[in-house]
Each structure stands twice: as C-alpha cells, then as structure tokens.
Amino acid sequence: MTISRCGAGRREDWNRRYSETEFLWSAEPNRFLVSEVAGLPPGRALDLACGEGRNAVWLAGQGWQVTGVDFAEVGLARAAELARDRGVDVDWLRADLIEYPSPAGAFDLVCVLYLQLPAEELAIVLPRAAEALAPGGTLLVLGHDLTNLEEGHGGPRNPAVLFTPEDVAALLPELVVERAERVGRPVEGGAVAIDALVRARMP
Secondary structure, three states: OOOOOOOHHHHHHHHHHHHOOOOOOOOOOOHHHHHHHOOOOOOEEEEEOOOOOHHHHHHHHOOOEEEEEEOOHHHHHHHHHHHHHHOOOEEEEEOOOOOOOOOOOOEEEEEEEOOOOOHHHHHHHHHHHHHOEEEEEEEEEEEEEOOHHHHOOOOOOOHHHOEOHHHHHHOOOOOEEEEEEEEEEEOHHHOEEEEEEEEEEOO
16 A cells, blocks of 8 residues: 655656556545544545545545645546546645645644655654644544554555554644554455554644
8 A cells, every 4th residue: 555655756656656547546435534534523624645535535525625635646636536526626735745834723634544654754744734733623644554564464565664553643742642553454355454543633
C-alpha cells in the first residue's frame, strides 16, 4: 500500500503508479475512517495525502466540506473525476506535505491515512496536521504498523517508514488521545494486515 509520498522523485513515482491502473486500490472509503467518523457532526474536513480521493469523496457525500491535498497530479485528477462521478464537491490542492502549512484552527476533522514517511518527516507533518484542528476537532491517523513486518501481511517492507500507535501519539502532545492501538485489517487470501490507528482531539 502507500509508501513515502513527499519529494519530487517520489511524486513522479506516484504519478506513474496512478497512471498504470484505473484505481490503485479502491474507489470505496477506508473501513476505519467510516467507523471512526460515525457520529461526528459534519463540518470542515482535511484529507492529507488524499491520493485518488476515495476518502475525501466519501466524506463529502456524508455532508462534510472537504479539502483534499496530495502532491501527485495524476492522483488528484483521478480524485476530481471520482468526485464528479459521485456528484460531490471537494477542494483539491496539489502540495508536498513537508512544505504545506495547514491552515491553523480551520478544520473539524483532519485525516492522515497510510502516509508512510521516515520518522523525521512524519515529525513535521503530524504536528502541522494537529495545528489545523479547530477546538474540539478530531485527528485520525492510520497506517502500516511496525509489527506488520513480522506478524502481518503486505505493506511496505522498509521499517524506516513504518510506525506504532505510540510513535504517533508522542508527536501530538497538544491533543487528547482518545484511541491509540493496533488494528487488524483483513486482506486477500484470508490474511490480516496490522495497522496503527490513532484518534485524537483538540481540546
């Protein structure tokens, strides 16, 4: 699944990958996003590293006002097409997340799903994602857990871009961490991938 997604060379890698197939994974939203967002009143949402837009488009369909950010223009073009097909409006923005200054205090929900970065880059992106939250807003971070290398299935094989729930929570000292745990995700052939899930709230 998703690997490191910042930098010019990596941007071209993602553009090539998005060009090779209709959808790299699915046009349907991530199952954990759906369950974690259930019950939240729709407001303004920011989807960082939105890729082909499946999660941003789903959120828009639930009544959220959504901004999707990614550095791969091919992915964003796919995302815009999906939004048109689903009859929803999303603001799409092309930006490298290492350089993107999220608008402070502007969003009720910020999603960072399967953004697998080296630790020093994640330490830049996640605090900025937290800064984008309005008071009471929710940050959802989900990605391939470090234990997936030995105990799970699929995902990146480079431990440098994997993390744990504890790693993520440590980068969010200003937030109230409501959930930080490993979760299993069924994949092909009956196997299970292990993800790190963190949900936190701005006081």
